[in-house]
Amino acid sequence: MKSLFEEMGGTYRQVGDYLIPNLVLPNDGDYQIGKYGRMRRSYLKEHRKILYTNYVMEGTLFKHLSEIDQACNESMEIIVLAMAKQEGVTEALKAADQMEWVRRMNSIRNRAEEIVLHELVYDQ
Secondary structure: OOOHHHHOOOOEEEEOOEEEEOOOOOOOOOOOOOHHHHHHHHHHHHHOHHHHHHHHHHOOHHHHHHHHHHHHHHHHHHHHHHHHHHOOOOHHHHHHOHHHHHHHHHHHHHHHHHHHHHHHHOOO
């Protein structure tokens, strides 16, 4: 009598006295995972274990991480530009007082990153 696994086309290999199923995960593609993708993976592994396992089993983990990373980078660009414009952080300020420009831009980037992390990395 065949097992359900064999009826579905599955095969086994013998290792010593045991039959081990021949399982292969699908090719997950060739995705670039940056800072935000790695942060998302860590978050999923620690706090959303079932979701993480589902992505792994479906073979879509790296695609998901790549999409999150890309969305975060795009959002960071948009938010930083909008905040800099709203707060008057311009090239004129950069020319007049470079240290003040750096201080303000760092503040803007930090606030923008908080928004991006909350909305895209840790809350889906």
